[in-house]
Amino acid sequence: MDPHNPGILKTLSVAVQTARAKYVIIARDRLTLDTVPLVPFINSLLPVPPPPYLLYMFFFLITTVPHTDRILKAMDRHILNGDMLKARRSSKGSGVANIGEASIQSKLRSLYPSRPDDRPVPDLLEARRQSVDHLTICTSWSRSVVHRPALQQSLSGHIARPPRGYYLNHEPL
Amino acid sequence: MSLCNLIAIGSLPDGPARKLLLSGKGTALHKSPTGIRPIVTLVPCGQCTSHAIATEYKAQIQEICGDKQFMVVSYGCEIVSHLVRHQLEMDQSKVMIKVDVKNAFNEIDPAAIIKVVRDEPPDLLPYVLFLLAMSSVDIIFHYSRAGKTRVHKMTTGVPQGGSLSSAPFDMGIAPSIRRAQITHPTASIYLIADDNTCRSDCHSQDDHVTSC
Numbered sequence: 193m194d195p196h197n198p199g200i201l202k203t204l205s206v207a208v209q210t211a212r213a214k215y216v217i218i219a220r221d222r223l224t225l226d227t228v229p230l231v232p233f234i235n236s237l238l239p240v241p242p243p244p245y246l247l248y249m250f251f252f253l254i255t256t257v258p259h260t261d262r263i264l265k266a267m268d269r270h271i272l273n274g275d276m277l278k279a280r281r282s283s284k285g286s287g288v289a290n291i292g293e294a295s296i297q298s299k300l301r302s303l304y305p306s307r308p309d310d311r312p313v314p315d316l317l318e319a320r321r322q323s324v325d326h327l328t329i330c331t332s333w334s335r336s337v338v339h340r341p342a343l344q345q346s347l348s349g350h351i352a353r354p355p356r357g358y359y360l361n362h363e364p365l
Numbered sequence: 366m367s368l369c370n371l372i373a374i375g376s377l378p379d380g381p382a383r384k385l386l387l388s389g390k391g392t393a394l395h396k397s398p399t400g401i402r403p404i405v406t407l408v409p410c411g412q413c414t415s416h417a418i419a420t421e422y423k424a425q426i427q428e429i430c431g432d433k434q435f436m437v438v439s440y441g442c443e444i445v446s447h448l449v450r451h452q453l454e455m456d457q458s459k460v461m462i463k464v465d466v467k468n469a470f471n472e473i474d475p476a477a478i479i480k481v482v483r484d485e486p487p488d489l490l491p492y493v494l495f496l497l498a499m500s501s502v503d504i505i506f507h508y509s510r511a512g513k514t515r516v517h518k519m520t521t522g523v524p525q526g527g528s529l530s531s532a533p534f535d536m537g538i539a540p541s542i543r544r545a546q547i548t549h550p551t552a553s554i555y556l557i558a559d560d561n562t563c564r565s566d567c568h569s570q571d572d573h574v575t576s577c
Contacts (some may be wrong), residue, residue: 297515
């Protein structure tokens with residue numbers, strides 16, 4: 193808009209008002225029965241409305257809203273919570289981001305900072321010593337299996353089955 | 366069960382087998398307003414081991430994290446929410462601030478966690494060393510709708526998600542929170558993992574944030 197010529201603004205405003213008035217007239221003529229029909233239907237048959245199932249299909253053909261109830265419910269919930277951003281996202285799909293997009297990739301890359309050297313290994317010797325100590329404990333567990341009374345062989349050579357609940361009470365996790 | 370035991374006691378050496386056991390499936394969730402929240406799900410053996418350790422050592426982990434950390438308490442979020450509302454209504458001269466640390470889970474230094482675990486619950490040390498002190502693990506992101514897969518190396522931090530993801534993080538930040546509480550005894554600090562809420566006088570808030 194030219195600031196030195198305010199007449200342009202006035203012209204635009206008149207144009208917008210004219211367009212609004214035109215569309216209101218069209219909408220009233222086509223969608224409402226405010227005005228009396230000009231022709232009293234004497235020259236042709238009365239229009240027959242389509243059956244409901246066709247109306248149903250027609251509605252989903254012209255509409256751009258996804259026809260799954262889940263998405264509509266999610267949008268409704270987010271709008272009620274006041275989160276318009278989530279409501280908009282739920283119209284497109286789930287909350288999972290598409291990692292194929294460049295923006296998502298760059299965000300993910302920033303979340304996983306890479307270092308030139310790999311993780312440091314502090315006190316590796318101590319870590320190995322800890323492992324060896326615990327391995328000893330593990331070995332003692334496995335030896336204890338041999339000494340379980342429930343698994344000892346009977347005189348006839350048959351290995352007795354352990355009683356119900358034995359492993360729940362004795363098996364170390 | 367034997368494999369879970371070997372993972373728990375940290376006896377598996379660093380190598381492809383360990384990397385396979387600790388690799389996680391990543392899911393990038395939208396986070397308001399324009400961020401991404403990566404959730405990691407471990408393989409079943411790792412998940413089972415983490416859950417068993419978290420259940421077994423729950424009391425010790427709670428003790429190390431301190432009474433300011435409500436992540437390890439049942440209904441911790443509800444408790445903090447009602448507590449904050451109650452305190453704001455009781456004394457309106459105090460102010461409440463929320464300190465948000467960016468990418469806290471993925472960028473915490475593993476050495477800080479290892480130091481705490483080494484000092485306080487040594488039973489957890491082999492597993493934490495197995496988890497954090499060896500070579501980096503891969504987080505595999507796959508988006509089936511677009512057929513895209515991306516692999517990110519995790520060289521720092523702990524994976525976000527899973528049964529035992531927040532416990533090492535909470536233990537790692539516990540000394541800092543203790544120091545902040547000692548430095549500012551009049552301030553009330555409440556934590557839910559990395560979400561830090563502090564209630565105190567106006568003039569001491571800046572000091573508290575600096576301490577954190």
